Amino acid sequence: MTDDLDTRDKLTFDRSHCPIACALDNLGDKWTLLIIRDLLLGKKRYQAFLLSPEKIATNILADRLKKLKTAGIITQQAYQQNPTRYEYFLTQKGEDLRPVIEALLVWGKAHHPGTKTFQPINHQ
Amino acid sequence: MTDDLDTRDKLTFDRSHCPIACALDNLGDKWTLLIIRDLLLGKKRYQAFLLSPEKIATNILADRLKKLKTAGIITQQAYQQNPTRYEYFLTQKGEDLRPVIEALLVWGKAHHPGTKTFQPINHQ
Numbered sequence: 001m002t003d004d005l006d007t008r009d010k011l012t013f014d015r016s017h018c019p020i021a022c023a024l025d026n027l028g029d030k031w032t033l034l035i036i037r038d039l040l041l042g043k044k045r046y047q048a049f050l051l052s053p054e055k056i057a058t059n060i061l062a063d064r065l066k067k068l069k070t071a072g073i074i075t076q077q078a079y080q081q082n083p084t085r086y087e088y089f090l091t092q093k094g095e096d097l098r099p100v101i102e103a104l105l106v107w108g109k110a111h112h113p114g115t116k117t118f119q120p121i122n123h124q
Numbered sequence: 125m126t127d128d129l130d131t132r133d134k135l136t137f138d139r140s141h142c143p144i145a146c147a148l149d150n151l152g153d154k155w156t157l158l159i160i161r162d163l164l165l166g167k168k169r170y171q172a173f174l175l176s177p178e179k180i181a182t183n184i185l186a187d188r189l190k191k192l193k194t195a196g197i198i199t200q201q202a203y204q205q206n207p208t209r210y211e212y213f214l215t216q217k218g219e220d221l222r223p224v225i226e227a228l229l230v231w232g233k234a235h236h237p238g239t240k241t242f243q244p245i246n247h248q
Binding site: 012013015016017018019020021022023024025027028029030031033034037047052053055093096097099100101102103104105106107108109110111112114115116117120 | 136
């Protein structure tokens with residue numbers, strides 16, 4: 001193994017040692033950060049995510065929840081057996097995405113007239 | 125036309141009237157925000173974007189530059205004729221993405237050990 005930066009990058013990181021690239025390896029699609037938004041707003045359950053107005057498809061939701069668990073951004077906890085159903089929670093790593101969501105919110109509001117900030121929910 | 129929110133959403137917005145969803149309609153993929161990163165670092169030319177360590181494919185770069193122009197996030201200016209070649213610049217809407225990039229940078233550094241912030245360049 002050489003100490004060449006390109007070689008090291010390929011071993012350790014998906015694309016490069018840039019923290020922004022690494023963040024986008026986890027978050028870079030149209031849906032993942034909407035699930036984070038929903039979790040920050042207080043949603044916990046699969047059905048609640050499906051009810052968001054963007055109408056995420058069930059296969060995309062299942063895929064993204066799995067990837068978020070693998071990345072350590074969310075955890076799950078069963079709230080029902082037979083069939084087992086889960087609630088999802090942000091880990092600290094997930095909670096630390098709040099400034100990313102807030103920055104997107106500020107930019108989205110400033111540059112997309114007519115948008116309105118979603119409000120936190122107290123139940124689902 | 126009714127005043128129903130769902131109807132209005134479909135007429136005005138791609139997915140919903142959430143500013144985060146609208147932001148992700150423009151930015152939600154693995155490459156677009158890396159081009160914004162490069163522009164914020166001082167890169168201007170097609171070849172310079174191609175040289176970034178993530179090795180963006182030429183067809184993806186061309187597609188994303190076109191979409192960013194359409195969205196009013198970048199502008200282009202010819203710096204050479206025969207063949208015409210362009211330099212790309214952030215508009216104010218694009219410059220306003222700096223807090224989004226900075227938030228991703230903070231999160232990426234905190235949660236991906238070994239990453240290193242790229243430094244601005246003075247030439248290309």
